[in-house]
Amino acid sequence: MSQPAPRPDHRLRIxxxxxxxxxxxxxxSLAGVADVTLIGRVAAMDTLRARGLTLSGGGxxxxxxxxxxGPLGVRLATGAEGVADADYVLVTVKSANTGEVARELAPHxxxxxxxxxxxxxxxxxxxxxxxxxxxxxxxxxxxxNVVRTGPGAFHQGSGGTLMVEAVxxxxxxxxxxxAAGLRIEARHDMRExxxxxxxxxxxxxxxxxxxxxxxxxxxxxxxRECLALSQSEAxxxxxxxxxxxxxxxxxxxRLTPRLLRLPDGIFRRLATATLSIDAQARSSTxxxxxxxxxxxxxxxxxxxxxxxxxxxxPAPVNAELVSLVRRMEAAGPxxxxxxxxxxxxxxxxxxx
Numbered sequence: 228m229s230q231p232a233p234r235p236d237h238r239l240r241i242x243x244x245x246x247x248x249x250x251x252x253x254x255x256s257l258a259g260v261a262d263v264t265l266i267g268r269v270a271a272m273d274t275l276r277a278r279g280l281t282l283s284g285g286g287x288x289x290x291x292x293x294x295x296x297g298p299l300g301v302r303l304a305t306g307a308e309g310v311a312d313a314d315y316v317l318v319t320v321k322s323a324n325t326g327e328v329a330r331e332l333a334p335h336x337x338x339x340x341x342x343x344x345x346x347x348x349x350x351x352x353x354x355x356x357x358x359x360x361x362x363x364x365x366x367x368x369x370x371x372n373v374v375r376t377g378p379g380a381f382h383q384g385s386g387g388t389l390m391v392e393a394v395x396x397x398x399x400x401x402x403x404x405x406a407a408g409l410r411i412e413a414r415h416d417m418r419e420x421x422x423x424x425x426x427x428x429x430x431x432x433x434x435x436x437x438x439x440x441x442x443x444x445x446x447x448x449x450x451r452e453c454l455a456l457s458q459s460e461a462x463x464x465x466x467x468x469x470x471x472x473x474x475x476x477x478x479x480x481r482l483t484p485r486l487l488r489l490p491d492g493i494f495r496r497l498a499t500a501t502l503s504i505d506a507q508a509r510s511s512t513x514x515x516x517x518x519x520x521x522x523x524x525x526x527x528x529x530x531x532x533x534x535x536x537x538x539x540x541p542a543p544v545n546a547e548l549v550s551l552v553r554r555m556e557a558a559g560p561x562x563x564x565x566x567x568x569x570x571x572x573x574x575x576x577x578x579x
Contacts (some may be wrong), residue, residue: 228559239400239403240260242304242313245320246271248514249345249374251328251381253317253409254301255280255292263301265294266309267382278379285371285383287408307331313353315341315400317367318355322348322526329358332366336362341396343367347428347511348526357575367391370426370475372441372508385507392417405568416473421533423467423472423480430526433520434510434546435555439563441508448491449568453575455484460542461531467538468538504547512552519560524552529575543578 239261243254246267254263265275280292280301293300293332304310308331310316320328325346332342342359345367356364370387389404391397395411414420430445433453437444444450450578462481465472472480486498515522530547535542549575555563566574 239314240264240312241315241317241400241403242266242308242319244310244332245276245318245324247319247367248375248381248511250317250319251275251280251372252282252383253319253345253369255282255290255381256407256409257403258292258301259299261306262306264309264313265301266304266306269305270306272303273487274378281380283380283382284373284375284507286386297522305330307335308341310335312337314338315343318342318344318346318351320346321521322346322351323521325351325354326358329355332418333359339363341365341400343397343400344569345369347424347523347577348528349418349425350526354418361372363396365394366396368417368420370427370473372384372426372504372510373420374507374509374511374514375485376507380509382505388412390414390417390420407498414473419471419473420475422470423475425527425530426458426461426472426480426483427475429461429511429531429545430454431510432522432524433457433571434551435513435516436548436551436571437568438513440504442504442505442506443508444568446491446495447568448488448494449572450488451494452572453548453568455487455530456544456546456575457531458487459484459539460535462576463537464531464534464538464542467540468534491495516552516555516563517560522552522556524549528552543574547575547578 241257241261242264243250244266248264257263274296279294281439294303296302339396341363342355343365352366354393368390371383371385373381373383379577389411391413393415400413401413432448434441434444512522528548531545532542
């Protein structure tokens with residue numbers, strides 16, 4: 228399988244398919260070390276064209292990125308033809324759109340182009356590979372939260388290390404991300420990494436239902452109990468499937484529900500990394516609901532429900548969280564109720 232051919236100036240050509248919060252964060256960060264094209268919705272690209280791209284957070288200086296295609300800026304596109312001649316295509320669309328995007332990409336990919344999925348969920352790499360037959364498709368994982376804070380402005384509200392499948396044709400991308408100042412690790416256990424990330428992402432729905440910033444929500448024991456229940460169902464389904472999620476932090480995944488259930492004071496002392504989230508951080512599910520967009524709930528709690536059903540295991544807490552988020556989607560921006568920790572815990576525990 229061919230590796231992307233280096234250009235004379237050693238700058239990779241990278242296209243980002245699905246330039247939302249994560250896509251703009253990755254593409255904008257890479258603009259100083261690679262030739263980057265952001266591909267997204269017409270309205271979103273018009274905003275970037277008019278306002279430019281600003282990145283903040285993550286312990287790095289605020290970065291302003293030109294959107295006029297200049298040598299240290301990014302180019303903008305609204306269709307899959309924007310990937311032509313790219314060495315790498317970073318796919319950051321919602322999971323529900325993966326198959327459609329793969330079909331759009333197929334006729335425009337140059338020979339040897341490597342496609343990298345930096346998406347939530349467990350199935351996207353396989354869905355891309357199924358359509359892009361014979362092309363290199365690589366799994367990636369973004370551990371942290373990025374939220375849009377204004378027109379063309381995106382803020383990384385928590386920390387963590389990007390991860391990508393440890394294969395030879397991903398090495399130039401890893402080098403570029405490192406040169407861009409992003410922490411990244413090549414892993415041989417990406418399936419287990421993605422399963423561990425899904426456990427973390429089960430908080431997305433709870434955060435959206437709370438209406439609170441992540442730090443405030445995770446600081447309340449009742450919300451954490453909801454997350455512990457959701458994770459416990461996922462861990463039981465993983466065990467039945469023979470999956471042992473990767474250890475991504477100081478505590479093994481199987482012990483996380485126990486940590487979440489601790490009293491607030493003890494939790495704060497033991498979970499310093501978990502609460503090292505700035506005041507602006509919110510979950511992607513919260514952001515989707517605020518903007519009237521479909522959420523990825525089917526690829527989060529919905530994935531747990533489906534996996535549990537395959538092994539005839541109950542997953543009532545996750546099923547109820549799916550139902551509550553879908554009601555919020557139907558209600559529209561600003562119309563859905565906010566759940567206190569006690570109310571949400573009472574609601575999900577009645578389903579057990």
